[in-house]
Amino acid sequence: MTDVRYFTGSGHAQEIALACAEALGEPALPLREPLRKNAVLLLVFPVYCERVPPPVAAYLKACGAERAVFIAAYGGMSYGRALYDAQTLFRGKVIAAAYVPTEHAYTQDGYPFGATTLVPLFEKVLSGEGTAVLVPKGRRHLLSGAPGLRSRLGVRLVRSSRCSGCGVCERVCPMHAMRAGKPNSRCIRCLSCVRTCPEGALSFRLSPLLRAYLRRRRKNETRLFL
Ligand SMILES: Cc1cc2nc3c(=O)[nH]c(=O)nc-3n(C[C@H](O)[C@H](O)[C@H](O)COP(=O)(O)O)c2cc1C
Structure with a gap:
């Protein structure tokens, strides 16, 4: 059982969440929708300044899920430590994670998102396998902290x-x-x-x-x- 949730500014994370939802046979819902007990949280969010957006950071601390899959959409520049930060803020176990390139919200360069690269992640979620992953820290830009x-x-x-x-x-x-x-x-x-x-x-x-x-x-x- 997977609860697909997303946070989006300009719509890309929502598009990815809808593709995940279709692959997993679940609906994709915004963060305000409650989670089911024992469900795996599949959370799609954008990379903002190489970080987790502030509303997602607050959600990760409070959501109460025990297992999670994170998908971070980035605009082809750099993703820094977004997934590492998400892993650190989340109190449960991260069982899979991905950085996915998308169009950049500010340049709207038409870069297409393709769900096929996420198939191995869907397979792990659907198999019920729950081994934890460790996302390495990664490098970040000098100004990513602001x-x-x-x-x-x-x-x-x-x-x-x-x-x-x-x-x-x-x-x-x-x-x-x-x-x-x-x-x-x-x-x-x-x-x-x-x-x-x-x-x-x-x-x-x-x-x-x-x-x-x-x-x-x-x-x-x-x-x-x-
Ligand atoms: C405030 C802001 C900061 C961003 N920072 C980065 C960044 O550091 N690296 C990057 O590759 N893309 C960056 N992007 C691009 C987004 O990560 C990308 O466009 C993403 O798909 C946006 O998702 P959304 O449409 O769901 O908000 C940024 C976009 C915004 C709006």
Whole structure:
């Protein structure tokens, strides 16, 4: 029995969770949905600044699952220590994990996600085999410890005159950082507000520095820990 859960900003982790759910014959649900007793948690989340997004870090500490599989979607730049951090924050046993390359939320370069690379992971989950894996620490970027700062410096949220003040962005923001279409200092630039705004009134602009940094996709590898 597997509970597929996801956290997503711009939709990629949700897409991967749906593919996992299809392979495992279970629904894919957001983090707020409760877990079943004794179920294996299969959690899909994005890599943000080489780390676990703050809402996922909080979830990992509190979710109460005993066994978990982690799938971290990254945008082809670097994944740093995201899975290692998830393993450290989680109180139970990690039985499988994977880094999966996707389109980058900020460049939208159309890089396709392919579920076939995850087949060995699905096979392990379906077999019921529960041996623990150890995700190695990995290297991280100098600024990865300051995800809020790093994304705020490079990404500006723009609200157009189409904003009707409907409040959808306030409800979907995982950081409770939006007020009337404007972000406060808690915003981590996950773009969930941009994705869900019913008026299409929110967009984002990259700084020239971040645009230059993101110009070259560096990694396309899927990495499995089984
Ligand atoms: C705030 C933020 C930080 C990111 N940091 C990284 C990173 O350090 N390395 C990387 O390869 N991709 C990075 N990405 C790209 C995402 O990991 C990638 O686009 C992922 O698929 C997004 O998933 P989502 O659409 O479910 O939010 C970042 C994206 C955002 C929004």
